[in-house]
Amino acid sequence: MGTTQLETVPEPKYWHLKTVLSEALDSEFAVGEILPNERDLAARFGVARATLRQALEQLELEGRLQRRRGVGTTVAPPRVGVAVAPARHSWPGAAGDDWQVLGCDESGSVPAAVARLLETAKGDPVHIVRRSRVTEGRPLAAELLYVPAAVIPSSAEIALLTGPARAYAVLAELGSLELEGQDRTVELGSARAEDAKQLDRLPGAPVLVVTTRYVSGGRTAAVAVSTYRADTCRLTFGESDAVELLAG
Amino acid sequence: MGTTQLETVPEPKYWHLKTVLSEALDSEFAVGEILPNERDLAARFGVARATLRQALEQLELEGRLQRRRGVGTTVAPPRVGVAVAPARHSWPGAAGDDWQVLGCDESGSVPAAVARLLETAKGDPVHIVRRSRVTEGRPLAAELLYVPAAVIPSSAEIALLTGPARAYAVLAELGSLELEGQDRTVELGSARAEDAKQLDRLPGAPVLVVTTRYVSGGRTAAVAVSTYRADTCRLTFGESDAVELLAG
DNA sequence: AAGTGGTCTAGACCACTTG
DNA sequence: AAGTGGTCTAGACCACTTT
Structure with missing residues (x-):
């Protein structure tokens, strides 16, 4: 039938974003370090802020990030x-x-x-x-x-x-x-x-x-x-x- | 100082919504029952769909609801x-x-x-x-x-x-x-x-x-x-x- | 006052399941 | 084909912390 694409998996943006950020956290950031703010990050990755936030939420759920209103987003220490x-x-x-x-x-x-x-x-x-x-x-x-x-x-x-x-x-x-x-x-x-x-x-x-x-x-x-x-x-x-x- | 309102807590809409829905689930719905779809529910409560979804997500996290794409939202059985x-x-x-x-x-x-x-x-x-x-x-x-x-x-x-x-x-x-x-x-x-x-x-x-x-x-x-x-x-x-x- | 994350909106399109 | 939930956008305003 022509287009038998193996694994046609249009990965959601926020999922891919989460993966990218996760790897960046491993390699480029130290515990306690402050990340750029959400508006800058979203712009940098070319996505809406809501999408960026979806990725950050997941990472926070996994204990990788810590976010505090009025302060910023920091790299969390291990659990x-x-x-x-x-x-x-x-x-x-x-x-x-x-x-x-x-x-x-x-x-x-x-x-x-x-x-x-x-x-x-x-x-x-x-x-x-x-x-x-x-x-x-x-x-x-x-x-x-x-x-x-x-x-x-x-x-x-x-x-x-x-x-x-x-x-x-x-x-x-x-x-x-x-x-x-x-x-x-x-x-x-x-x-x-x-x-x-x-x-x-x-x-x-x-x-x-x-x-x-x-x-x-x-x-x-x-x-x-x-x-x-x-x-x-x-x-x-x-x-x-x-x-x-x-x-x- | 005038307005010393005790507990000035502007409760977020989705939080209040979650409470209302939770009580409705207890009293008006049976396990397995299908809820109205998200667009209808949002309209009924006078909020945007995204806000309604925030409440549903919480309830799903707590094991109260089960959502399946293409199907609908149902009342979950106890864990x-x-x-x-x-x-x-x-x-x-x-x-x-x-x-x-x-x-x-x-x-x-x-x-x-x-x-x-x-x-x-x-x-x-x-x-x-x-x-x-x-x-x-x-x-x-x-x-x-x-x-x-x-x-x-x-x-x-x-x-x-x-x-x-x-x-x-x-x-x-x-x-x-x-x-x-x-x-x-x-x-x-x-x-x-x-x-x-x-x-x-x-x-x-x-x-x-x-x-x-x-x-x-x-x-x-x-x-x-x-x-x-x-x-x-x-x-x-x-x-x-x-x-x-x-x-x- | 400025900057941060948190909430909310009104729309659009997509992926999936079912008649 | 129709209807569902899932993703995404581009904006706005609010609550909070720090300067």
């Missing part, structure tokens, strides 16, 4: 390896974990998916501990830890405390229970407004959502929803720390 | 829970794993990051087994398993085989070694052209990249790079299968 599953199973807040307590609410709402895991009904009181994970001054993750008041013996007394003091009390009580097991899920999400602020990103930024279920006394005693910056984090699971060391 | 870490540590290809062997190359190139884990030099021969993970006829993940020829005793004989036969031979040899440990990392990526085809997505689609390192004889004996569809998959790690059952 940070973040240990998610501690070698020894332990409660959140146990000695030596990498989280910083921010506060504690009880009025906050519990997402339906979490309520299902906790087996709590709609109005049941739940302690919500807010925590944050930071490395080298840069925020990595935001967390909400949900603990049904029913599993904490002295919930009534704890309810009198406020802020961090209350959070520490909840964690302390939790630590006194026997931890029978835990399991996790990881999925892609987009940052809610609050998380985004805490993570120094815009709302909607891609995040890795780690949901950890803590089992004690034959029931789900707590659920932690940890929201990691997908652009800067590589989650590590493992028996040894070898991967983290190698990949650094 | 599938996919077990990533088997209860008992075992080699890939062990009895009862969920992967289907596609073939085996030796000529393929080894990404720098993988070569680093394998501690192989640039020209070293490496078996590359291609596998695929499918559930209910829908592709979940694509995988490339890298095994240095040096760790397989009978690599010379295996090199005479081709396609799946060779892949099976490599897996069999691997299974005869002692597995000393394994660890994993999870990060966000975008689908390469080949993966995209295998996953029935467009190139650049968001994926969860799971890198598994298999240790034997004091060295990294194999590295598997598994690329999961981020829109449809929720990766599960855990001691028990409880989470998977609950979340189904």
Whole structure:
């Protein structure tokens, strides 16, 4: 039939652009270096700014670039390896974990998916501990830890405390229970407004959502929803720390 | 100072749109139902199509929608829970794993990051087994398993085989070694052209990249790079299968 | 005030699937 | 052939940071 072109693949411009930029980043730019601004780059490649932005978005998603409004686009450092599953199973807040307590609410709402895991009904009181994970001054993750008041013996007394003091009390009580097991899920999400602020990103930024279920006394005693910056984090699971060391 | 508006937050249109659509999906649409086309939806909400698309993209990223060119936009089913870490540590290809062997190359190139884990030099021969993970006829993940020829005793004989036969031979040899440990990392990526085809997505689609390192004889004996569809998959790690059952 | 990335528009054409 | 989502354009204005 004449024109049997093998692989007639009209590659989208932004895809090709991404490849070109990616190679340029490898060979011609150092980490932290500032790229030309979007209008200049677009002109240089002879495309509309929107098309150029499509390529930049992909590269940012892959952790190659970092863009900040009012500042510019810089070459991102390699992703940070973040240990998610501690070698020894332990409660959140146990000695030596990498989280910083921010506060504690009880009025906050519990997402339906979490309520299902906790087996709590709609109005049941739940302690919500807010925590944050930071490395080298840069925020990595935001967390909400949900603990049904029913599993904490002295919930009534704890309810009198406020802020961090209350959070520490909840964690302390939790630590006194026997931890029978835990399991996790990881999925892609987009940052809610609050998380985004805490993570120094815009709302909607891609995040890795780690949901950890803590089992004690034959029931789900707590659920932690940890929201990691997908652009800067590589989650590590493992028996040894070898991967983290190698990949650094 | 007059206008001290508390929280002057001009919420972007696409963000508000996303919220509205999300609630509509919860209350007015069933899984699998087809939404009006983008031009109609944009007109209905009084925004440009590009703006509407920004909202749809977010919802697709979160696994709420599924869009297919030439077909339309449908309401996506809940994400599938996919077990990533088997209860008992075992080699890939062990009895009862969920992967289907596609073939085996030796000529393929080894990404720098993988070569680093394998501690192989640039020209070293490496078996590359291609596998695929499918559930209910829908592709979940694509995988490339890298095994240095040096760790397989009978690599010379295996090199005479081709396609799946060779892949099976490599897996069999691997299974005869002692597995000393394994660890994993999870990060966000975008689908390469080949993966995209295998996953029935467009190139650049968001994926969860799971890198598994298999240790034997004091060295990294194999590295598997598994690329999961981020829109449809929720990766599960855990001691028990409880989470998977609950979340189904 | 100037410069950056983020949002938004109104159009056009293309690639793909389906009747 | 008709209808869908995917790509691309050339502009405009806004929010934010820095000078």
